[in-house]
Amino acid sequence: MTSCENDLFVLSLLSMTRLTKADVVHVAKLAKLNLSDSEINKFLPQLSSIIDFIGQLNEVDVKNVEPTAQVTGLENVYRVDGLNSSNYLTQDEAISGTDKTYNGYFKVPAILEGRTDK
Amino acid sequence: MNLPLTIEETRKGLLDKKFSVVELVDEYLARIDRNKDLNIFLTVSKDLAYKKAKEADKLIRTGIGQGQYPLLGSVIAHKDLFLTKGVRTTAASKVLELFIPQYSATVVERDDKAGAIMIGKTNCDAWAHGASGENSDFGPTKNPWNKKFVPGGSSSGSAASVAAGLSLIATGTDTGGSIRNPANFCGVVGLKPTYGAVSRYGVIAMASSLDSIGCFGHTVPDVELMFNVTKGEDGYDATVKNSKTPKLKNSNLRVGIPKEYFTVGLDKEVEKSIMSSIEVFKKEGIEFVEVSLPNTKYAISVYYIVQPAEVSSNLGRYDGIRYGNGRRSFGAEAKRRIMLGTYVLSAGYYDAYYLKAQKVRSKLIADFDRVFERVDAIIAPVMPGAAFKLGEKVSDPLKMYLADIYTASANLAGIPGLAIPSGFNRLGLPLGFQLLGPRFSENTLFGLGKMYQQAVSYKPSLAIK
Numbered sequence: 001m002t003s004c005e006n007d008l009f010v011l012s013l014l015s016m017t018r019l020t021k022a023d024v025v026h027v028a029k030l031a032k033l034n035l036s037d038s039e040i041n042k043f044l045p046q047l048s049s050i051i052d053f054i055g056q057l058n059e060v061d062v063k064n065v066e067p068t069a070q071v072t073g074l075e076n077v078y079r080v081d082g083l084n085s086s087n088y089l090t091q092d093e094a095i096s097g098t099d100k101t102y103n104g105y106f107k108v109p110a111i112l113e114g115r116t117d118k
Numbered sequence: 119m120n121l122p123l124t125i126e127e128t129r130k131g132l133l134d135k136k137f138s139v140v141e142l143v144d145e146y147l148a149r150i151d152r153n154k155d156l157n158i159f160l161t162v163s164k165d166l167a168y169k170k171a172k173e174a175d176k177l178i179r180t181g182i183g184q185g186q187y188p189l190l191g192s193v194i195a196h197k198d199l200f201l202t203k204g205v206r207t208t209a210a211s212k213v214l215e216l217f218i219p220q221y222s223a224t225v226v227e228r229d230d231k232a233g234a235i236m237i238g239k240t241n242c243d244a245w246a247h248g249a250s251g252e253n254s255d256f257g258p259t260k261n262p263w264n265k266k267f268v269p270g271g272s273s274s275g276s277a278a279s280v281a282a283g284l285s286l287i288a289t290g291t292d293t294g295g296s297i298r299n300p301a302n303f304c305g306v307v308g309l310k311p312t313y314g315a316v317s318r319y320g321v322i323a324m325a326s327s328l329d330s331i332g333c334f335g336h337t338v339p340d341v342e343l344m345f346n347v348t349k350g351e352d353g354y355d356a357t358v359k360n361s362k363t364p365k366l367k368n369s370n371l372r373v374g375i376p377k378e379y380f381t382v383g384l385d386k387e388v389e390k391s392i393m394s395s396i397e398v399f400k401k402e403g404i405e406f407v408e409v410s411l412p413n414t415k416y417a418i419s420v421y422y423i424v425q426p427a428e429v430s431s432n433l434g435r436y437d438g439i440r441y442g443n444g445r446r447s448f449g450a451e452a453k454r455r456i457m458l459g460t461y462v463l464s465a466g467y468y469d470a471y472y473l474k475a476q477k478v479r480s481k482l483i484a485d486f487d488r489v490f491e492r493v494d495a496i497i498a499p500v501m502p503g504a505a506f507k508l509g510e511k512v513s514d515p516l517k518m519y520l521a522d523i524y525t526a527s528a529n530l531a532g533i534p535g536l537a538i539p540s541g542f543n544r545l546g547l548p549l550g551f552q553l554l555g556p557r558f559s560e561n562t563l564f565g566l567g568k569m570y571q572q573a574v575s576y577k578p579s580l581a582i583k
Contacts, residue, residue: 024457031430031460032437032445033453042450047458049516054419054462054471060478067476068483070357071327071532072314072557077356087354093220097441108439 019048119145121283123578125192125340128286132178132191139171139178139191139235146193146237150284153582156260158275158284160198161206162238167193170235177233187233188343195285197276198239199246200226201320205236209322210254211244212447213436223320224352225289225331232347237285240275244449245433246296246324248272249521252512253451260508261303262581263547267505270303272296273334277304280334281548283580287344288334293324294421295500295525297332298537298552302500305539305548305581307567308334309341311349312557313532315361319354325428328421328529336578338538338567345560361558366565367494373399373553373566374409374493379524385503391540391549392499398573399497399566409493411485414527416478421526422519423462423475430459454515483531490556495566497551499524500537504547528554536563538570 024044028035035043091104100107119137122128131137150162174191182190198208201219208214222230230236243253251259251274259274261267262282269278273290277300280288290297292310301308309332316331323329333344351358375396380389396406433456438444448456462471489496501521511518528535534557539550553563570576 019461023461027457027461027464030464031456032434033448033456034446035453039450039453043454043457046454046515047461050422050458050519051461053516054423054475057416057419057423057471057474057478060413060416060474060481062474062477062481065477065480067473068327068479068530069476071483072312072357072359072361074314074357074359079353079356089220095440096220097217098439100439106439 019044019051121145121580122286123336123580125189125286125335125343128192129190133182139174140168142191142193143167143171143235143237146285149282149582150238153262153282153284156262156265156278156282157241157257158259158278158282159195159238160208160210160241160256160275163202163205163236166205167235167237170230174233174235188347189229190233192234192287193237193285194229194234195237195240195276195279195288196226197242197273197288197290199242199291199322200289201322202226202236202239205239207239207322208256209245210242210256211449211452212255213438213442213445215443215447217442219320221320224317224354225348226320228348229289229344234287240273240279240288242274242276243272243451245322245429245452246272246291246293247429247451247455249295249299249518250506250511251275251300252508253449255449258508261505261547263305264505264545266507267547268303268508270300270501270505273300277301277306277308277334280304280306280336281580282582286335287340290332290334291321291324292330292332292529292535293328294425294522294529297334298500298525298535299521301334301537302550302552303505303548305542305550306334306336307338307341307539308332308537309345309560310528310535311345311560312361312534313529314357314359315534315558315560316345316348317352317355317358319352323432325425326432327428328425330529337576338536338564338571341536342564364559364561366561370403370405371494371562371566372405372407372492374489374496375406376409376411376414376489376496376498378411378414379498383502383523384499387543388499388501388503388549392497392551395540395551395570396497398570402569402573404566404569407493409489409496411489411527413478413482413485417482417527417530418520418523420475420478420482420530421522422458423471424479424530426455426459427463427472428459429455430463451515479530482527486527486531486533494562495553495555495559497553500550500552504543504545504549524552533557534560534563536567538567
């Protein structure tokens with residue numbers, strides 16, 4: 001951990017149980033959710049009380065405990081690296097979930113706006 | 119028509135020509151139509167059901183060998199989280215309001231091949247987020263025993279459908295109790311298999327390290343049969359393991375009573391009912407010992423870190439571009455869990471929450487592993503009380519989350535759980551208990567469950583006449 005990361009970590013521990021409106025707005029942005037003001041005001045106390053509650057894990061000693069990654073003890077599951085027509089959708093099937101298609105492709109909202117070369 | 123209440127009765131009635139599959143479908147559809155106010159079905163697949171029924175009747179006329187089509191003519195309802203080719207699948211969310219899958223889940227295909235007749239798709243908490251069935255974007259499911267009460271969740275419609283006789287059997291998913299809880303509130307048998315025993319392929323993902331695919335029926339032999347039809351590798355879900363489920367041993371079994379599950383907060387009537395069930399087992403020669411699962415008190419905290427973290431990741435794919443509506447269409451509970459999960463995984467918090475939770479999870483697992491060195495199974499309550507009233511807990515999400523206290527540990531540890539009805543409380547609402555066992559010990563749980571139902575001469579009854 002660099003000292004900067006370290007500071008950030010300490011800071012996050014200090015602020016762990018104090019969720020602010022800015023935190024909610026930030027998290028919503030990370031999760032690509034557009035929340036209204038009334039939603040933010042509703043979620044803030046609800047999320048705060050849940051985060052306070054899960055903070056109880058602070059009291060558990062986990063020294064020398066490995067985190068769980070998988071519960072049934074599976075290791076390296078392989079499959080044949082080959083094509084099997086029942087494993088994929090046809091192009092028509094793949095685009096059947098939307099009306100917004102063009103020549104067999106998905107139409108997506110423009111990322112770049114306005115051309116500057118004309 | 120007197121509806122058959124088990125898979126065996128259905129098969130026998132069909133082979134003895136007491137009724138046809140088409141007549142069964144007629145009857146179930148009529149019952150679905152009469153009970154629309156329970157809001158159990160989101161989609162009824164009438165035409166497909168009749169097509170399959172006619173095919174099944176034709177098969178019966180040409181002759182069916184013993185053991186062929188083990189679910190012959192059994193009318194099944196699938197939780198609307200299971201993809202069904204050509205039949206709308208919504209996850210009870212407005213995001214997928216108009217989604218028609220291009221393929222079916224492994225479990226749907228296997229039930230279909232075994233002769234089951236799909237009648238429709240059942241309501242549930244949207245994306246399986248909930249303990250009451252009230253988080254559906256299409257309105258709450260009602261408990262068929264009393265419409266003022268919740269049926270439990272998240273597989274609300276599936277459990278209610280079996281209890282009300284709108285289908286004989288049903289499928290469900292259990293991520294933190296979502297099969298055992300509604301089975302308990304609706305008075306039917308519900309199985310949450312070992313993690314990785316049944317393929318998740320084609321089942322809309324909630325929390326991938328916890329999701330377990332199971333089923334509902336009136337009796338233990340029925341869920342055992344459905345489990346045997348659906349379990350095992352399919353080549354599409356890498357976590358599925360073809361484990362040899364050990365046969366039920368002949369010597370007397372020993373069952374643990376975890377002291378942490380029988381403390382403050384457990385409803386007296388629930389406790390009394392479990393204690394009398396223990397007496398039933400004792401008369402059958404089962405030995406009971408007190409055991410301790412000391413980290414139980416942390417299960418909810420671990421669960422409400424790991425689960426929302428995985429939820430936020432799994433729901434990241436819904437962008438409204440390739441199929442479905444955009445992210446604005448998520449309901450309040452989905453948004454809450456996406457936010458919570460994104461928060462615990464975000465920079466600076468990952469170690470403090472997610473990593474810490476996965477370490478405490480290891481301690482919870484170690485508790486179970488230690489206890490299962492001494493006992494063959496554990497008996498426990500499913501829910502702290504019987505079904506609660508609609509609307510009672512909706513305004514306080516934390517209170518609703520705490521309802522998972524007795525169920526979530528099994529998902530964190532990946533062990534199987536079997537919920538069994540044990541009577542009714544003074545309000546006429548179902549009571550029950552769950553049996554938990556080591557990974558892949560389903561046969562032991564079935565053995566104990568059948569022993570109990572035989573000992574009490576269990577006769578399934580429908581909530582709706």
